[in-house]
Amino acid sequence: xxxxxxxxxxxxxxxxxxxxxxxxxxxxxxxxxxxxxxxxxxxxxxxxxxxxxxxxxxxxxxxxxxxxxxxxxxxxxxxxxxxxxxxxxxxxxxxxxxxxxxxxxxxxxxxxxxxxxxxxxxxxxxxxxxxxxxxxxxxxxxxxxxxxxxxxxxxxx
Numbered sequence: 001x002x003x004x005x006x007x008x009x010x011x012x013x014x015x016x017x018x019x020x021x022x023x024x025x026x027x028x029x030x031x032x033x034x035x036x037x038x039x040x041x042x043x044x045x046x047x048x049x050x051x052x053x054x055x056x057x058x059x060x061x062x063x064x065x066x067x068x069x070x071x072x073x074x075x076x077x078x079x080x081x082x083x084x085x086x087x088x089x090x091x092x093x094x095x096x097x098x099x100x101x102x103x104x105x106x107x108x109x110x111x112x113x114x115x116x117x118x119x120x121x122x123x124x125x126x127x128x129x130x131x132x133x134x135x136x137x138x139x140x141x142x143x144x145x146x147x148x149x150x151x152x153x154x155x156x157x
Contacts, residue, residue: 001084001139001142001143002142002146007142007146008063009059010142011138011142012055012058012059012063013055014138014141014142015058015134015135015138016051016054016055016058017047017051018133018134018137018138019054019095019126019129019130019134020047020050020051020054020099021043021047021051022129022133022134023099023122023125023126023129024043024046024047024050025039025040025043026122026125026129027103027118027121027122028042028043028046030121046103046107049106050099050102050103050106053099053102054095054099057095057098057099058091058095061094061098062091062094062095062098063091065090065094066087066090066091066094067087067090069090069093069094070083070086070087070089070090073086074086085131088130088131088135089127091130092126092127092130095126096119096122096123096126097119099122100115100118100119100122101115101119103118104118
């Protein structure tokens with residue numbers, strides 16, 4: 001969807017915000033035994049740490065590896081929608097263990113067992129968040145913002 005480096009940066013900022021905020025809310029809810037209104041405020045404390053980490057990982061590591069992985073089982077001639085899903089799948093497959101590891105060291109008692117449990121609990125939530133909430137929402141917002149300029153260009157031409 002993003003066509004320029006600026007668009008890719010903006011898309012990454014928004015997607016990382018939605019995903020990280022959602023996953024922090026999920027993890028806090030697990031830790032306190034349920035979701036309350038307070039969870040949504042508490043999440044902002046961790047967000048200011050985890051959001052920049054997610055952006056850096058996405059822009060410089062995961063965002064470069066995920067398309068390579070996706071095209072190991074997809075063809076460039078496949079439907080663009082399915083290519084997008086494949087790349088999103090690969091991003092989750094890479095980001096979930098990395099972010100779980102970082103969160104384990106920053107916010108929990110660091111151990112292999114704690115990391116394994118955190119990762120295992122986060123995988124289903126990360127995929128659900130990506131494919132049911134964040135992905136569709138951010139793509140809709142992105143198309144709404146960036147297609148206005150395209151329509152104006154098409155009318156001018």
